[in-house]
Amino acid sequence: MAIDRPVAxxxxxxxxxxxxxxxxLVDAGYEVVGTSRCVAGVAPLDGVTFMDLDVxxxxxxxxxxxxxxxxxxRIDVLVNNAGIGSAGAAEERSLVQDRHVFNVNVFGVLxxxxxxxxxxxxxxxxxxINISSVxxxxxxxxxxxxxxxxxxxxxxxxxxxxxxxEHGVRVVLVEPAYTKTGFDAGVTEPDGPLPAYAVQRRIADxxxxxxxxxxxxxxxxxxxxxxxxxxxxxxxxxxxxxxxAQISSLRRIxxxxxxxxxxxxxxxxxx
Numbered sequence: 001m002a003i004d005r006p007v008a009x010x011x012x013x014x015x016x017x018x019x020x021x022x023x024x025l026v027d028a029g030y031e032v033v034g035t036s037r038c039v040a041g042v043a044p045l046d047g048v049t050f051m052d053l054d055v056x057x058x059x060x061x062x063x064x065x066x067x068x069x070x071x072x073x074r075i076d077v078l079v080n081n082a083g084i085g086s087a088g089a090a091e092e093r094s095l096v097q098d099r100h101v102f103n104v105n106v107f108g109v110l111x112x113x114x115x116x117x118x119x120x121x122x123x124x125x126x127x128x129i130n131i132s133s134v135x136x137x138x139x140x141x142x143x144x145x146x147x148x149x150x151x152x153x154x155x156x157x158x159x160x161x162x163x164x165x166e167h168g169v170r171v172v173l174v175e176p177a178y179t180k181t182g183f184d185a186g187v188t189e190p191d192g193p194l195p196a197y198a199v200q201r202r203i204a205d206x207x208x209x210x211x212x213x214x215x216x217x218x219x220x221x222x223x224x225x226x227x228x229x230x231x232x233x234x235x236x237x238x239x240x241x242x243x244x245a246q247i248s249s250l251r252r253i254x255x256x257x258x259x260x261x262x263x264x265x266x267x268x269x270x271x
Contacts, residue, residue, distance in 0.1 A: 003031055003073060003074075005029060005030060005031045006029070006030050006074075006076035006077065007030065007031045007068065007073075007075050007076050008022075008025045008030040008031070008032050008076065008077040008078075008079060008229065009032075009033045009035070009064075009065070009075050009077070009078050009079065009112075010022045010025065010032060010034045010079040010081060011078075011079065011081050012036070012081040012082030013032075013034025013035055013036060013045075013048065013081070014036035014039070014041075014042040014050075015181065016179070016181035016183065016218055017131060017176065017179060017181060017218045017221045017222065017225075018034065018079070018082070019034070019045065020217075020218035020219050020221065021079055021218075021221065021222045021225040021226075022045060022048050023045060023047075023222065024219070024222035024225060024226050025077070025079075025225070025226060025229065026045075026046065026047035026048060028226045028230065030076075030077070030229075031047075031049075031072055032047060032048045032049070033048070033049045033050075033051055033064075033068050033072070034048045034049070034051075035064060036050060036053070037052065037053065037054050038052060039051060039052050051064050051068070052064075053082075055080075055104060055109075055111060055112060056100075056104050056107070056108055057111075058111060061108075061111035061112050061115050062111075062115050064115075065112070065115040065116055065119070069119060074123065075116050075119055075120070075126065076125070077126070077127045077128075077129065077229045078112060078113065078116045078127070078128045078129065079129045079225060079229075080108070080109045080112055080113065080128065080129065080130045080131060081131040082108055083104060083105045083131070083149075084100075084101060084104050084187075084188065085143070085146050085183055085186060085187035085188070086098075086101045086143060086145045086146045086187060086188050087142060087188065087189055087190070087201070087204065087208070088142060088189055088193065088197070089190065089194070089197040089200075090144040090145065091194065091197070092190035092191075092192050092193050092194050092197055092201075093145060093192065096191075097145075097188060097190070098145045100188075101145050101149055102145075102152070105152075105153065106152045106153060106156070109153055109156065110156070113128055113130075113160070113171070116128065117164065120164075120167070120168075120169045121164070121167045121169060123168075124167065124168040125168040125169065126169045126170075127170050127171075127172065127228070127229055127234065128157075128160075128169070128170070128171045128172070129172055129173075129174055129225060129228045129229060130156075130171065130172070130173050130174070131174050131176070131221075131225075132150050132153050132154055132173045132174065132175045133175060133176060134176070134177045134239070134243075134244050134247045134248065135147040135150050136153060136173075137154070137175065137247065137251050138247060138263065139263050141204065141263070141264075141267050141269060142197075142201055142204035142205075142267070143204070153173070154173060157171050157172070157236075158173070161236060170234045172228050172235065172237070172238065173238065174221065174224050174225055174228055174238050174240055175237060175238065175239050175240060176216065176221045176224075176239075176240040176241060176244055177211075177215065177216065177240070177241055177243040177244040177247060178212050178214065178215030178216065178243065179212070179215045179216050179217075179218055179220075179221055179240075179241075180212060180213070180215045180216065180217055180218065181212065181218055183212060184205075184208050184209050187208070200269065200270065203267075203268050204267065204268075207266075207267055207268060215241075215243075216240065216241040216243070216244075220241050221240040224238050224239075224240040250262070
């Protein structure tokens, strides 16, 4: 069934930024398909068709893209939002845990993007919006693997954008800071905790929770997603919220020693 309205596919749309983004895209005139690993427990959302998707599975990624195209005839926008967090010192986490974070946060983005690109190139247009983070720009003590995954998404997105631009496709980044979601509840704790990091790990967990409580509403990020989807002259990066914009600017202009001190102060690091 082909439709006249543009179609957006949003991963991780059951809660938080993904759900707010799906709602905002509906309001902007899009036919929206939202995904979740199990849509049976997802609350309905007006204007959004939900489909099962596991971004960590090759077949699942390919299947959902094919189902959307079969049903609606097109995909104009892909929002790669699905992701997971990680906590603890890098030394405390096993490679099994770290591989899982990368499988979702990085290879999930690659799977979904590779699945939609042939369709977008054939149509001569499309936009891939990858939800990154300011932690794709700055260090994240006691969140090193999560930060590494977002740094990877940043590098992949900016590089890919240059490859596909001549085919009418753009790849852009949306970079939130702390956002009021259930992100901290889903963060995986280290499977090999060490006494040497115990005190600072608890402080880092408290800093994360406090930041999320004081963070931006997901609707702030949702409006930036719409901007990234509809901007006739898209930018490579869109910061979402005042804090994200300040951090991005500070990273570019602050002397490295000053920035290093600020990272340690904000994260309440000893020494």
